[in-house]
Amino acid sequence: MKIYETKTAPNPRRVRIFLAEKGIDMEYVELDIAAGENLNETNRAKNVTTKVPYLELDDGTCIGESIAICRYFEELQPEPPLFGTNPLQKAQVEMWQRRVEFYFLLAVGMSFQHSTGYFKDRMTPVPAWGVESGKSAVEFLDVLETHLKDNTYLCGEYFSVADITLLCALDFARVIKIRLQEQHPNLQRWYALVSSRESAKA
Numbered sequence: 001m002k003i004y005e006t007k008t009a010p011n012p013r014r015v016r017i018f019l020a021e022k023g024i025d026m027e028y029v030e031l032d033i034a035a036g037e038n039l040n041e042t043n044r045a046k047n048v049t050t051k052v053p054y055l056e057l058d059d060g061t062c063i064g065e066s067i068a069i070c071r072y073f074e075e076l077q078p079e080p081p082l083f084g085t086n087p088l089q090k091a092q093v094e095m096w097q098r099r100v101e102f103y104f105l106l107a108v109g110m111s112f113q114h115s116t117g118y119f120k121d122r123m124t125p126v127p128a129w130g131v132e133s134g135k136s137a138v139e140f141l142d143v144l145e146t147h148l149k150d151n152t153y154l155c156g157e158y159f160s161v162a163d164i165t166l167l168c169a170l171d172f173a174r175v176i177k178i179r180l181q182e183q184h185p186n187l188q189r190w191y192a193l194v195s196s197r198e199s200a201k202a
Contacts, residue, residue, distance in 0.1 A: 001026070001027070001058055002028065003026055003027070003029070003054070004029045004052060004054050004055075006030065006052050011051070011052065013171075013202070014168040018082060019073060022077050022082075047062055053069065055072065070083075082159075084155075100144075103140040105165060105168075107136040108133075108169055109172075110129065110133035111131070111176045111178075112172075112175055113125065113130070114126050114129045115130030134178065137178055145185075148187055148189070149186050154166065
């Protein structure tokens with residue numbers, strides 16, 4: 001099997017970190033998304049959204065979407081569990097995973113796309129939306145800061161896929177000049193802890 005990705009993009013990175021936590025080796029195929037390589041007929045036939053990453057199994061079956069890929073490997077290799085270990089914890093992981101995706105990662109992505117015009121050859125950037133998206137992302141940092149005051153990780157003492165998503169989103173946010181500030185001591189403590197994991201180098 002192999003994963004088609006663009007190494008600098010945040011979503012492929014969270015899959016790489018997830019697999020590193022699991023100790024799963026993988027073959028990676030680099031796609032040049034700036035040049036639109038992901039949009040060609042071959043890749044479109046395998047992955048209808050054309051987004052990276054996507055997983056191609058040995059029988060030709062393809063799985064797109066980062067979390068779907070991670071769930072596939074969670075089922076194949078349950079240890080260490082990164083989606084929760086009991087019904088409550090699994091619900092909490094899902095809750096924080098979605099919150100980070102919807103209110104931070106997506107906002108960062110929209111700000112990047114609409115502010116920089118990186119994909120202007122295939123979309124119509126709306127600069128004002130890029131600005132508003134960036135503001136929304138920054139505002140959500142305050143929510144995370146308050147939550148992490150009493151939690152080591154997003155789900156209490158349990159490191160999960162939600163933490164992986166937040167780490168990748170925060171690192172990618174630097175391209176639109178969003179960084180943790182003095183008013184984010186809890187987030188900074190969390191960031192130092194999570195980014196020091198060996199898997200963060202993946």
